[in-house]
Amino acid sequence: MTTHFDTIIIGGGPSGLMASIASASNGNSTCLIEKNKQLGKKLLISGGGRCNVTNNVPYEEIIKHIPGNGKFLYSPFSIFDNQSIIEFIESNGVPLKEEDHGRMFPVTDKSKDILNVFLNKLSELNVSVQTETTVNSIEYDSETKLYNIITKQQSYQCTHLVISTGGKSVPKTGSTGDGYKFAAQFGHTITELFPTEVPILSDEPFIQSNELKGLSLKGIALSVLDKKGKPVITHEMDMLFTHFGISGPAALRCSQFVYKQQKKQKTKQIKMAIDLFPNKNETELMKEVTNLIAENKNKLIINSLKSILQERFIQLLIDRLNIDIETTGHHLKNEDKIHLVKTLKHFSFSVNGTKSIEDAFVTGGGIKLKEINPKTLESKLQNNLYFSGELLDIHGYTGGYNITSALVTGYVAGYSTTLK
Known part of the structure; x- marks a missing residue:
């Protein structure tokens, strides 16, 4: 049995959640596939369980705190930025507070309140969520120009595919490097991976x-x-x-x-x-x-x-x-x-x-950015294939910078699937 969607997102971390919402908000039938039992595991543990959801400082300051290719984010920031993240969370009923160095947290200090914003939005937008579903392989049919995503349970088909599976840090959250294998399959270069914030x-x-x-x-x-x-x-x-x-x-x-x-x-x-x-x-x-x-x-x-x-x-x-x-x-x-x-x-x-990289908060290295269009997060090597989040060769310091990068690139990737 094969189910068809306009857009499929693989990976239910912060970036994949935002990509799903951006896609569905613009009218695409959207499916989110996650191998864990629950979505947003990394979101729940971020900021010591309080969820440092972004940082309320100017662009230049954010870029400065992302020493791993932060300048790549200038284009995505022109579409969706840290202020957009704050507005998205607060307009969905969770007020935020600012702490030292511009770090933004929910007033309640509970990361589950942030996660619930995403979960409620997915439900409201009728995103099909498939948890406990591991993607075994991805095939592209050049005649139909469709992607076939094969899982143990069934296969899915889509026109636009967003891969947001995270890096190799904190593997207990499901970040085990699956996305690098899929990216390489479509000809992408993976720069050397290394532990950062460790x-x-x-x-x-x-x-x-x-x-x-x-x-x-x-x-x-x-x-x-x-x-x-x-x-x-x-x-x-x-x-x-x-x-x-x-x-x-x-x-x-x-x-x-x-x-x-x-x-x-x-x-x-x-x-x-x-x-x-x-x-x-x-x-x-x-x-x-x-x-x-x-x-x-x-x-x-x-x-x-x-x-x-x-x-x-x-x-x-x-x-x-x-x-x-x-x-x-x-x-x-x-x-x-x-x-x-x-x-x-x-x-x-x-x-x-x-x-080790498994002990790190953040993965350094990833998909080579010269192979990605910064305005859309689409692959330059493969049509209608998008990447977001920690899979990309972007890494920042702790303090809300990595999650900002994940949410911004996730939004732009998901939004871009609706422009074609």
Whole structure:
């Protein structure tokens, strides 16, 4: 048995949901096929279960936070943008609130309220939803110009096909890379896939010994260094030491640059550096440390510095600089003080990669963008075939940027199927 639709969307994540709604809103008979039991699993877990649905900042700011080919989105943004997302959600009964850095959340802090907007809209537009349905193969009939989508249960036929199956990150949500196989079948190039927004690994002795495990550093500047020791990227945020390396917002944002430097430098070991006081220059910090030590000249250095840094980190610094743990402020050599301040401004250490793509929040790499029309998201290699979301070689930082890309490209792909 074969059922015919104008448009079929494969993948019921954020991008596929939006593509289905855009297609059906413009009069196409539309079918959404999803292999999971429920739609929008990734939407439910985004933003820690609160759903950071988009970001309320200007285009330029969004593009800046999508280091993986964000400029491709200029054309899609001219059709549907972050403000369109906000309007879509709020006009369907779910008010949003703005938090730090423009992040938009439902006022209720419940991601299921966002998902329900999409589910209600699908129902209202009579989209045929097929869950627990895995696509085994896709065939294209060049005579009838129809796509045949074969599943275990039955086959479906359509004029326009949108593939929105996600990347390879968070596979428990159903993102297992199926779409890359289908894209390649139609001649598309898949650039190398790699983990982004993922914790970083280190085999440094102080990491392996767990001496800093669980230690959080607030408002530091974390950098990935090139082979000359110059920063290629710096993020000023919080970070966390773990039993395997580093995590937290700053580390996640630096992770893709660790991968890229490994490729560029052709080595596994990459240097990173922490500036513990990014808002003070070395002269200002030297003055502060000098005053602190002078005020507590009879105290051990480790105790004097507790007011500006956690004890475990001070201990590590003192060990690294070969300063006797029993040294008081009165006996601290000037050269040791100079080295201490320099290290506070530039604590360098080695990392040797990141956790796997399955552990990442976002997949780097994907379908080569030169093969996609940015105005329609249609394949340049195959008529009436569209791609959207994380399948494309677009990746951003966490903070509502990836979901914005997914929803915008999903809308444009779905809307474009109605223009022919």
